[in-house]
Amino acid sequence: MASKTTQWPNGEQIDDVVDAVPARKAFQFRDCLKALSSLRLTVILFVLALFLVFFGTLAQVDQSNWTVVKSYFRSYAVWVPFQTLLRFAQTFFWVPKDAYWPGGFPFIGGKVLGALLMANLIAAHLVRFRLSLKRSGILILHAGLMLLLVNEFLTDAYAVEGHMTIVTGHSSNYVEESNASELAVIDRSDPKEDAVTVLPASFLMNGAVIRDEKLPFDIEVVKYMKNSALTDRPPPQDNPATAGAGIATGVSERPEGRGVDKDQRIDAPSAYVTFKKKGSDQPLGTYLLSMWLREQPVEVDGKKYEVSLRTKRTYKPYTVHLDRFDHDLYPGSNKPKNYSSQVRLIDPTRGENRDTLISMNNPLRYGVETFYQSGVLPNDAGTILQVVKSPGVTAADYSLPGWIIPYVACTMVSLGMIIHFLIHLTGFLSLRARK
């Protein structure tokens, strides 16, 4: 029963790296490779991956999908709070809702785990590489897996997700990045074109003072809130705001929203900032800037500017015009049947002018960018399109967009498995038939 060799179910022996006898020679590269190629390591990495995915799932109860992906799956290491495990207990084991478990523990992050799996896989093939029909399935499937892992790294590095919001009958030429905001200073003195100076929200840290020659004034950040909600009244005491909308309204800080929530809630940051005359301490006033508020006028040396805190905008060479937006319900119910946007895409730089219908499950692909039907404005006034830039070759002819990679990779893995299992199944069945 307890023999040392491993057998396939059909009796064929496999060479097992685990039981390889270590050579008595000095430590060599090949030994190192052999250790790295160990199937035991594979199993251990799988177990770690299981736990990582499980923790990363539970963490989404408290944090946004976006934050979890960054801190669990696209990180080197992650701190898992016990509070996260508590969520599991609360959902299934009647632990009270207000319980609190302090502390946590460190865990391996997705990047390291992915790299180790990759190394393990490559090492295994270097050590045991043998081109034969019997192993062809394994080769194809593992090559596909490597491609998938590479793709996940690429997505991490390049894919940009943003939204394009268009009111019916209007056009848009910029994409708003859902998870990034910026402070914009707009100079509307030129009747032809507005001059906009933007400051990424990452600069807006509590207490920071920002001085830049491009800005018409210096900015001191009094308080920055990553997510907030508007309140009817300003704080009754010590209202930081001395000018602008902040005199009449206030905000309350909110926990981070959830990116994959059913209503796709996006964080709405707010900030109290003091504008100061360039190079001096003379304040122009403390303003409440918020995603919830419109542009506010600020006057410095007799010149008018408008300031606002808004989602980060990326301007595009093309324009998308929304001709028509449809939101159908199933008759007699309030269940959505379909959302669709009839749009016209105009790109003078490439002589493009086409009409397309974007609907659920039917995106518009344009170069390396893809437009998806993602949301709807209140009262069906317009559409929200999700714009995704896939990693890929951004050559002039856009011949190889990156979204193809997963398709190729997955076909390879599935095909490889089918070949591998079929070869062994037929072998096994013919062996049984002979018996």
Next chain:
Amino acid sequence: MKYLGQFFPWMVVLLGGVYFLIAALPPFERDDEMHIHKFGQVPVLEEGTTESAGRIKPLSSVARNDLMAISGQADFTDENGKTQPAITWLLDVMSSQILIQQADAQNELIRNQPIEINNAHLREMIGFLKDGPVVFGDFDRAKLLKLLEEVKRIEAMPDDKRSDFDNAVMAVFHQLEFAARQMKKGEANRTPLTYKVFKIDNDQVVDLFGLKRRSGFRYSIDECSGKMDAFMERVRKIMDSEGKELDLYDTKVMETYRRFVLFQRLASLESPWDVPPMEKQKTWQPLGAALKEEDLSGHGNPLASSLEKILIAYASNDVKTFNSELAVYHERLRDLYPEESKKADFESLINHFDPFMHCMVFYGLVFLLACISWVAWPGPLHRAAFWLAALTLVVHTATLISRMYLQDRYFVFVTNLYSSAIFIGWGCVLLGLIIDAIFKNGIGIVAASVLGFCSLFVARYLASTSNGETMEMLQAVLDTNFWLATHVSCVTFGYMATFFAGFLGIVYLVLGVFTRLLNRDLIKILGQMIYGVVCFATLLSFTGTVLGGIWADQSWGRFWGWDPKENGAVLIVIWNALILHARWAGLVKQRGMALLTIVGNMITGWSWFGTNQLGVGLHAYGFNNELAVGLVIFWFSQLLMLGIGLAPQRYWRSFDSMNQKSVANRGATSGPKPASPAVARR
């Protein structure tokens, strides 16, 4: 005996087939009784805010959905203590007000009947203007009394003494008398108010109504009517405190209130939308609104008046009119809406047949036959079990296909949790039969029947959580047959194969620990089975998960989003891959694999039901406390199995016997060979 053994399996299959055929026959309705079942075939559009709204379906389905929403059961007990189908209840409710409404409409006509008054003096005396038309409705109490006074006076004197004025009075009086005799007094059908169907499963709410607790917690409206004011007061208070989180009591109050509202809407013919439009582009209408429209404009939808006639005939117990008008209605609908009509008939028949119920019973029978075959008469019983399972699988398959036909989604097996359960059952039975065809030892059949039974049982429970509606319309984002047919089917099949492997793992442990049946042959065979199924599961779950990624790329713009449900699917892939690699690495052998597959069961349970409970993510479709409890019980049962399996092998009965045997063999005497499933070859 040999002769019997040859024919026994075929007899079993034949009997089973006949049973299914009889169960599938539409109910026979005599000409002298109401054709209730045929009424249940009438297609209507269910409306509302629930999951079941927005679909055209037969009234029998609506009846079942609504009665389950109100009482939690698909049938009810009438005032004579007889159990009746939901459609009878709905018919009673729909027709409960119809006589009153009909009488009101007719009385309205009579009130507008002109009354001729030729005598100007009389007109003045009663209180009318000099000229202008007078109708029956114009005679109020005061006017009538005045006229009656005159009549009394005239009747007291001999006929020949009457003046012209007197004759005019009598002429008007006779006209009024004639009209009054035509006036109708419609009566409400009181029976639905006395049916004890309203579920009030909270002591405080029961107390609020001043009722006594009873088993089943079902009460009638009549019982509740005494304290209805106090109840409505509470409801209004809750509605005013909008947005506040409700405690259990208030939640139950609102639950009860919604049940009353639903009943009210059904009784006043506001729901469902029964009347199809005569022109296709218009919308369906509730019967109540359609009838009102007809009363106001004089010409309405003929289908509405036809339905009204049917309900009136039912309310006035007129069997002949009910049946004939119903036949006419069906005839008209078949011309106007052939497709909807056909589907409603068919769905109604499936409702009546309830095929999965019978399949469950049959899988139970198959299990018994297979188990007995290990003890006695192995050949014929095993064959009987195999072919009976195959027959049941045919019915199971046919029902899956009929559901596709009804939803008009061919090759789409799974659209919701319910259908995933029946599909998993189907896959398990198919896989079990294939495995049994290869190994011929009965284990495949046992796995097929147990898993088939369990998944259909789970499906039945899931159906009850959605009030019996199992074919709801799909949210916009899910509404793509291609991905439903490929990704969802594949992933669900992956769940299925993982569960199947887990079940084989349990079989291995149970046979090893509690019986002496597990010998070396069987260990090897079970190992091969588990290995093969895990390979299959890896392939399916990986391909399915990846197809899901491609779908997400197509519809949301990212291939992989680390959403809870996606993570659940990838856990299954990783776990299956882990089992295979652990096996290849020699870290585990058959017993280890068996144990690992049981952990696979737990992970699959998490992925199938658990991730939804967290209530986050794009795939989250509903938290359900009972499901969470069920899942926890399932996890503990699997942990128990693991614990048993981890017991040192010296405590396993099978290994005990194996060791004894080897001792005995050394002593050159061979004991009786233990009976084993592996021996039971065909």
